[in-house]
Amino acid sequence: MATTKFLLPEDQMPKHWYNIAADLPTPAAPVLHPGTMQPVGPDDLAPLFPMELIGQEVSTEREIAIPEPVREVFRLWRPSPLVRAHRLEKLLGTPAKIYYKYEGVSPAGSHKPNTAVPQAWYNAQAGVKKLSTETGAGQWGSSLAFAGALFGLQVKVFQVRVSYDQKPYRRALMETYGASCVASPSNETNAGRAILAQRADHPGSLGIAISEAVEVAATNDDTKYALGSVLNHVLLHQTIIGQEAMLQLEMAGDDPDVIVGCTGGGSNFAGIAFPFIGQQLRGKGKTKQRRIVAVEPAACPSLTRGRFAYDFGDTAHLTPLTKMHTLGSTFTPPGFHAGGLRYHGMAPMVSHLTDLGLIEPTAYHQNTCFEAGVLFARAEGIVPAPEANHAVKGAIVEALRCKAEGKSDVILFNLCGHGHFDMSAYTAYFSGKLVDQNYDEAELAMALSGLPSVPA
């Protein structure tokens, strides 16, 4: 009898996060202060983050211990299952073996609580009372709201306007966990008011919502800021996914040839891929060389079409400068249905590894991704989040390549969340209302021309 679910017992849940900075052939470019153009120090970041997280941001230790109180919360849903997609394989008629790591079993329905819980815990340990943050699709806002409730922190969420309007139930979920939620751009910050003055019906963007949340943290002593993706410590926290997957694939007696993840800010992708990339880097050519495929939306293609340059993380230019693949911090991606992927930049660590040739970036339009997601749902039962549909699409492309080549590669992908709060997007897809937008070349050129100039 062929096994379908590979389940780890709770006592085999990883006790450390894996830090890829320890194994890089060359270090990533430093984060710069926008005023001095010098590398930022811990004191520059202290108004926004507690010291433990700042330490993780710059650490080069290979393993960082997961605090026991955090592991105790993780046991509510971790270890997450690894599933062999037997039925999808049959449907596609592929000789490939397809595995997916399912992160939709968390309370918020995605991988995001993997970092929300430790971030809230470190803040609570440092005596912080309030957290401010942004959310695109609502996944991160719900995750931080959940984590805040566990550790007695008040959470304020700036939700990107289009998603606030499209997804009222995400807001209700945040409020159920005790958070407060406002549509961004809002009238509550200078950054939001400046945008609204230019365009009263602005659909918002992650870049703008980040500006608002950072402003609130920077101007209130009792408030710190939490980011759901992009930063090194966030990617670090997600590596529990790949480490579990490694143990589960050992149980299955398989080793992946191709690893696929979707990329918005890069965290779920890094979570599944970095432990495997690290193994390759340490093996120095003696271990299996796997293909690592990053799938992004064609409407917001930072990795495939962006420039690898220093840029701001937000629209109002309140953040430090990081070197990353960027479409320009003033670029407003069109309002397509994978809100979690509507970010102008990419995690600096994912950008660095792409620049080193260790990651293959690809981009697909939303209709073909929804088609893949519906096919997956009808075979495997789980309705993926619109973001996760990009990973499903990437995995199906690989499985069909195997079919054409008569190869039985092992494909592993991260099913980073379910789509139960995104059913209106599926309704739009079924009624033919989803538009495959290309980003606006003229707006992109303008946004890129505004990149900050950084002396070499």
Ligand SMILES: *Cc1c(COP(=O)(O)O)cnc(C)c1O
């Ligand atoms: C937030 C989110 C994403 C995008 O963020 P990454 O940091 O790139 O992972 C993707 N999928 C889901 C389900 C999300 O909630």
